[in-house]
Amino acid sequence: MPNIADLSDEPKFTIKAVAAQTGIRPVTMRAWERRYEVLSPYRSENRYRLYSERDIAILRWLKNRSDSGVAISTAVAELRKMIAQSQWPEAVPQMPAHLPGKPALPPAQYAARLTQAFMRHDETAAAEVLQEAHEAFDLTTVFEGVIIPCLVEIGEAWYNGIIRVTTEHFASAFLRGKLLALLQAYPTRRSAPFILLGCAPTEQHELGVLMLAVLTRKQGYRVEFLGPDIPIDDLVDYASYEHPALIVLSASSALAALEMKTAQAKLSKIRPAPVFAFGGRAFDLDPKLAAQIPGNYLGNSLEKALARVNELLADR
Numbered sequence: 001m002p003n004i005a006d007l008s009d010e011p012k013f014t015i016k017a018v019a020a021q022t023g024i025r026p027v028t029m030r031a032w033e034r035r036y037e038v039l040s041p042y043r044s045e046n047r048y049r050l051y052s053e054r055d056i057a058i059l060r061w062l063k064n065r066s067d068s069g070v071a072i073s074t075a076v077a078e079l080r081k082m083i084a085q086s087q088w089p090e091a092v093p094q095m096p097a098h099l100p101g102k103p104a105l106p107p108a109q110y111a112a113r114l115t116q117a118f119m120r121h122d123e124t125a126a127a128e129v130l131q132e133a134h135e136a137f138d139l140t141t142v143f144e145g146v147i148i149p150c151l152v153e154i155g156e157a158w159y160n161g162i163i164r165v166t167t168e169h170f171a172s173a174f175l176r177g178k179l180l181a182l183l184q185a186y187p188t189r190r191s192a193p194f195i196l197l198g199c200a201p202t203e204q205h206e207l208g209v210l211m212l213a214v215l216t217r218k219q220g221y222r223v224e225f226l227g228p229d230i231p232i233d234d235l236v237d238y239a240s241y242e243h244p245a246l247i248v249l250s251a252s253s254a255l256a257a258l259e260m261k262t263a264q265a266k267l268s269k270i271r272p273a274p275v276f277a278f279g280g281r282a283f284d285l286d287p288k289l290a291a292q293i294p295g296n297y298l299g300n301s302l303e304k305a306l307a308r309v310n311e312l313l314a315d316r
């Protein structure tokens with residue numbers, strides 16, 4: 001883990017984003033600021049508090065001390081002493097994104113409410129349901145238990161002629177925006193292993209691999225998300241001077257999956273060669289397909305994929 005002093009002090013995160021990243025409620029954060037003068041966040045032109053990566057790490061460190069039974073006033077005094085001696089603490093690993101204490105309905109109920117909100121094209125309701133889900137569950141559950149079932153339902157409804165393609169586009173555009181905002185809200189660590197994620201050539205379904213990008217960045221990796229339809233030769237060229245440790249591509253059709261056949265051989269010519277990995281719906285539909293693609297299959301769920309990424313990068 002990096003030292004807190006090495007993290008950026010550029011103010012860029014809203015109190016809401018900081019709450020999602022630290023698990024500390026905005027009201028608690030404001031109380032800590034007032035009572036202990038622990039942070040003095042920058043105020044934007046419209047008076048909103050803006051926090052830096054370093055502020056977030058300080059809040060996480062304090063929460064970690066408080067969770068292990070230390071009074072918050074004592075934790076603040078400890079921190080002040082360390083800073084006065086120029087001995088900033090190491091950043092603690094990320095806390096779960098959800099805010100504790102709220103009674104949660106099963107994720108499927110949030111998924112159903114989200115689907116209904118999309119069917120009404122009600123952006124405000126969709127944002128509220130998603131926010132509630134984030135408060136109730138960790139990120140993997142929000143993805144696997146709320147967003148993905150909602151997308152599957154939207155896909156079925158579109159296929160069966162119950163909704164128009166406009167409704168499907170509205171839902172995916174909304175979710176893409178939310179996922180990108182989440183990705184950008186997590187700090188990037190320059191020194192962490194570098195991962196490139198995107199879609200195989202011809203592939204437009206980018207939301208699954210975007211969710212994996214969010215989860216890997218949350219885990220502390222340096223992550224770049226490249227979006228849909230990445231030409232393999234372009235990717236190899238880019239990788240030859242950016243030197244990612246891992247490249248992940250996603251495919252939802254066999255056609256797109258087979259486009260990845262040459263990726264590993266081409267990437268292996270780069271020194272040091274990045275690890276090549278892949279996944280996506282194409283391999284759920286035809287489990288034999290994975291054996292035809294040279295590289296590392298990451299599995300049929302985001303949770304498994306994250307565990308496999310950690311394994312593949314364990315020695316970096």
Ligand code: B12
Pocket residue numbers: 144148151152153154155156159168169172176202203204205206207208209212248249250251252278279280281282284298299300301302305
């Ligand atoms: C949104 C959407 C679109 C959007 C995508 C927008 C975007 N920015 O991503 C757009 C409009 C572009 C689109 C286009 C098309 N779509 Co579409 N789309 C969908 C929809 C509704 C959601 C897709 C999604 O994001 N799902 C969420 C993901 C995360 O879930 P998942 O794919 O099941 O993934 C699981 C695992 O594979 C894993 N996972 C997912 N990605 C990754 C990546 C990695 C690396 C790993 C390790 C794991 C992993 O996580 C999930 C489970 O935990 C699906 C419905 C559905 N059932 O998914 C249809 C669906 C996939 N689309 C379909 C079709 C037919 C198309 C089009 C051909 C339509 C057309 N006639 O143009 C085009 C194809 C475009 C192309 N060339 O890729 C069909 C596919 C049918 C089939 N044969 O399999 C579906 C199933 C709809 C349906 N019910 O018929 N689509």
